[in-house]
Amino acid sequence: MDKTTRKLIDGVLKNTNNPKLAWHLVKRVISSPSSSSSSSTQHLVTITTRILATAKMHNELHHLHNLLLSSHNYHIAHPSLISMVRVLAQLGHVDDAITHFKSLRAQFPSLSPSLPLYNLLLRSTLRHHRPGFVSWLYSDMLAARVAPQTYTFNLLIHSLCESRAFDHALQLFEKMPQKGCCPNEFTLGILVRGLCRAGLVKQALELVNNNNSCRIANRVVYNTLVSRFCREEMNNEAERLVERMNELGVLPDVVTFNSRISALCRAGKVMEASRIFRDMQMDAELGLPRPNVVTFNLMLKGFCKHGMMGDARGLVETMKKVGNFDSLECYNIWLMGLLRNGELLEARLVLDEMVAKGIEPNAYTYNIMMDGLCRNHMLSDARGLMDLMMRNGVYPDTVAYSTLLHGYCSRGKVFEAKSVLHEMIRNGCQPNTYTCNTLLHSLWKEGRTLEAEEMLQKMNEKCYQPDTVTCNIVVNGLCRNGELDKASEIVSEMWTNGPTSLDKGNSFASLINSIHNVSNCLPDGITYTTLINGLCKVGRLEEAKKKFIEMLAKNLRPDSVTYDTFIWSFCKQGKISSAFRVLKDMERNGCSKTLQTYNALILGLGSNNQIFEIYGLKDEMKEKGISPDICTYNNIITCLCEGGKAKDAISLLHEMLDKGISPNVSSFKILIKAFSKSSDFKVACELFEVALNICGRKEALYSLMFNELLAGGQLSEAKELFEVSLDRYLTLKNFMYKDLIARLCQDERLADANSLLYKLIDKGYGFDHASFMPVIDGLSKRGNKRQADELAKRMMELELEDRPVDRTYSNRKRVIPGKLLKDGGSDWQDIINRDAGSGIALKTLKRVQKGWGQGSISSLQPQQNDFLDYYDGSG
Structure with missing residues (x-):
């Protein structure tokens, strides 16, 4: 290489960061007559091509190609153009490389390229997913009389497998010996891996068992098969293949065993996986491979996934002893296991342990913690964790924000969820379709239809592509709101393209249609099941059947x-x-x-x-x-009780408790009603006591038992239970206490009825003041007018105070009054118009009104209480 050429090359190299100047220098040299040798020009073209390709100066590359051809010196042009093609292929500019190579072949058809160049182009096209060029390259290779080698065939078979042309790949594999090339273990491995990835694992096994293939099958080929068998949950086939490996002298390695352990854990057979793991640890004399870090992590993940936390803790201790618990991956697996199993405090300690060991948590670590806290509804802690992330220099990603947003949505806190979305966008973290779908689903669930529609509109404006999940959320929301016709239109629109068949009044259908590429959001089984469920719920069974038939016609499997x-x-x-x-x-x-x-x-x-x-x-x-679950048992108990076999139903109660299924209020309600109906109040009361111990002392149980006792004529027991309920400050909404007071008065037990009224007053309850009337009537009939007047006076005082009924108590103190118990109020007109004792009631009221000077009856209507209306949510 002469000094001039050397200086030029040095000048070009110095201007690598200034490709335009470098190109200017090269262009001047190549354009002018030169005595440069072929090798120096080739070296210069190689450097120039690399600079121009890196700078994406495609026009200049094309110019360089033409300059070389115009030199009319094929001794310089041909090798230089080959160098140009080689550099482009190496840099991944496959389209440019093939274009220049085709031009080269057209200009110099008699000069055959080398086999390494063909192999390089084949490898580059495969690596950059351009299988369409492979066929042309192979045809040109044969036309140039370049004999392929085994490596070439491996590339071709790989390309055919990538294109899922397995029949052609197998044919080529069989014809290789005829072409003078013997398949090797790599050839077989490429074919087996391709077949396995396509789910054709049995065909891959047949290929390996073939006599010609068996001799070249190595451990990698067998491991590929074992791994795929395990993924397909064909564990028996995997076991037999491992035995065959031993018979053939291809000893399984740690990869083989890891595949088996992973598959068993995934299938829930953790104990079987644990047995293999233990054998790897203990039975060294059998020649089994020792477990590596991957093996330990697989077992830890399996134990945690299936709630075997005792075994997981023991494994963690073992990993720490042997030094296999010192990576970020190990800690992330353990953290996820703890959080998914509700061990929040221990997870926090593990996080502190990580930091103490100098293992910095990454975004995935924090996302695991975020997910665990949100799953356990610890949203304020999750919010605090996000702040901690940013203080530690780990900025939340889309997954972190979406997790927190989902946590708020799962608790119905849509306002907080929308705040997270705004913060996410403000911090430059773009939400994805999953984020938007989460919020959209929550808005529908909360019945905030207008906001859901606005959300869809914003998704459209921001060019977020809706997916099938988005459309399913809309369909589900419309079904929940009873807008089944609109939901059906959405499903139809998902199959077609264009709003012409839609009702213009269907804003959601129009909006969905206006979003880009909505026709690509094809309905799935969930779409149709949602719509069918909505139709069935309102009794439109015939339409549901038609949708089912349509589902089958669309090749969607129910x-x-x-x-x-x-x-x-x-x-x-x-x-x-x-x-x-x-x-x-x-x-x-x-x-x-x-x-x-x-x-x-x-x-x-x-x-x-x-x-x-x-x-x-x-x-x-x-x-x-x-x-069976609680629903199963309650259905059977209902059936037995309605069939007059309530005693048989009690045995189911015992069975539930034995199986660890706690009966709920409904379970006891069915039984108590059944025994009360047959007047077996002793058993009913015993069941009531059991229910209190299992379900807690809930108002629903007390009111149920009280009402059944009352309906069965057990007045004393009903009165006693009602007094206990008052002592517990239970709400009276479901207690038929007015009937109790009326029945006591009918049985001449005025003192008991009177004492109940005063107990209600003393306990601070507001209640239906019509309850006074039977007692006032009774006292008046007995001639106790003074006592009747005093009771009427007390009734009117309470009416003026306008006491609502339900009261909440905290530490035996009144906090906030709730709603009136009696629907529609308790005004005086209701009392006057009563059928029973209306005459005595009217006389009493006239006497009281004359004596107290309260004016007209209408003036005693309850007064409006703005604060109560606001608190109750009615304002």
Whole structure:
């Protein structure tokens, strides 16, 4: 290389950061006659091509190509152009490389490129996902009489696998010996990996078991198969393949065992995975590989995922002893396990331990913590954690903001969620479709339809592409609001493109249609199941059936939820035979019965009092390993009680407790009502005591028992229970206390009725003042006019005070009054117009009015209380 050329190359290299000047220098040299050698020109072109390609100066590259061709010296032009193509391919400019290569082949058809250049171009096209060029390159290679090598065939087979042309790939694999190339372990590995990724694992196994392939199959090939078998939950096949590896002398390594452990943990077979893990630790004499960090992490993840926290803690201690618990990944797995299992305090200690060890939490660590806090509704702590992130220099990403936003939405705190969204945008973190969908779903759930529509409009303005989930949220919201026709229109619009078939009044349909590429949001099974469920709930079964048929016509496979929707609907209408026909169709299409299926069928059979069939279903659930829930038991208890077999229902109560299923208020309500109906109040009261111990001392239980005692004529017991309820400051909304007072008066127990009234007053209760009237009537009939007048006076004083009924107590002190118990108020006209004792009531009121000088009766109407209206939310 002469000094002039050397200086030029140095000048070009010095101007690498100034590609325009470098190109100017090169252009002058190549354009002028030069005595430079072929090698020096080739070196200069290589440097120049790299500079121009990096600067994306495509026009200049094309100019350089033409300059080389115009030199009319193929000894310089041809190798220089090959260098140019090689550099472009190496830099990943595949389109430019192929363009220049095609031009080169057209200009110099008699000069064959080398095999390494073809291999380089093939490798580059595959790496940058341009499989379309492969076929042309291979054809040109054959035309140039360049014999491919095994490596070339490996690239071609890889390309065919990427294009899912497996038949052609297998044919090429078989023809390789005819082309003078023998497949090697890499060839087989490429084919096996491609088949496995496409889910054709059995075909891959057949290929490996072929006599010609068996001799070149190595551990990597077998590990690929084992891993795929495990992913497909074909664990038995994986075990047999591991045994075959041992027979062939291809000993499984730690990757093989890690694949098995990962698959078993994913399938919930953690104990089986633990056995393999233990063998790897203990049975060194068997030649098993020792577990590595990946093995430990897989087992830790498996224990945590399935709630085996004792085993997980023991494993963490072991990892610390052997020095395998010192990476950020280990801590992140452990943190996620603790938080997903509600161990919040321990998770906080682990986070402190990380920092003490010098392992800085990353964004993923904080996101794990954020998710755990939000799952446990500790939203203020989650908010504080985000502030801590920023103080530590870790800025929240879309996942962090979306997690916090979802946490607020899950608690119905839409205002706070919208604040998070605004903060997110303000801090330069762009929300994604998931973020918007989360808030949109919450707005629908809270019934804030206008805000949901505004949200959709903003998504459109900001060019957020709605997905199927977005449309499903809209469909679900419309169904919840009873706008089923609009929901149906949305589903139709998801299949088609254009607003012409839509009602202009359907703002949501128009809005959805106006959003870009809405036609790409194709309906899925959830879309149709949502719409079908909405139609079934309002009894539009025929329309629901049509949607089901449309779903099948669109090649959308219904799942158990879809079928359960129909089964529930038929069972609620008492159409049991129709429900069982749906069930047969469900099983015929490969959908298994779920807990919801059984609950619906039990409900339907119960309405027909088919107890024997119900127990048959219960036994079937046990055989299939489906555990009944509280809904299942309550349905069976209802059926037994309505069939006059309440005593049999009690055994179910014991069964529930034995299985760790806590009966709820509804469970006891059914039983107490049944025994009260048969006048077995002793058992009813015993059940009441049990209910208090299990469900807590809730007003619903006290009011239920009180009302049943009263209806059964057990006045003394009812009075006693009512007094206990007053002592506990329970609300009176569901207590039929007026009937108790009236019944006591009818039984000449005026003293008891009177004492109840004064107890209500003393306890600070506001109540329906019509309760006074039976007592006043009774006293007047007995001639106790003075006592009747005093009671009437007290009644009017309370009326003037306008006391609401429900009161909340804290530390036995009155805090805030609530709503009036009696619907529509308790004005005097209601009392005057009473049928029973109205004459005596009218005389009493006239006497009181004359004596007290209170003016007209209308002046005694309750006065408006602005504060109470505001507190109650009515203002």
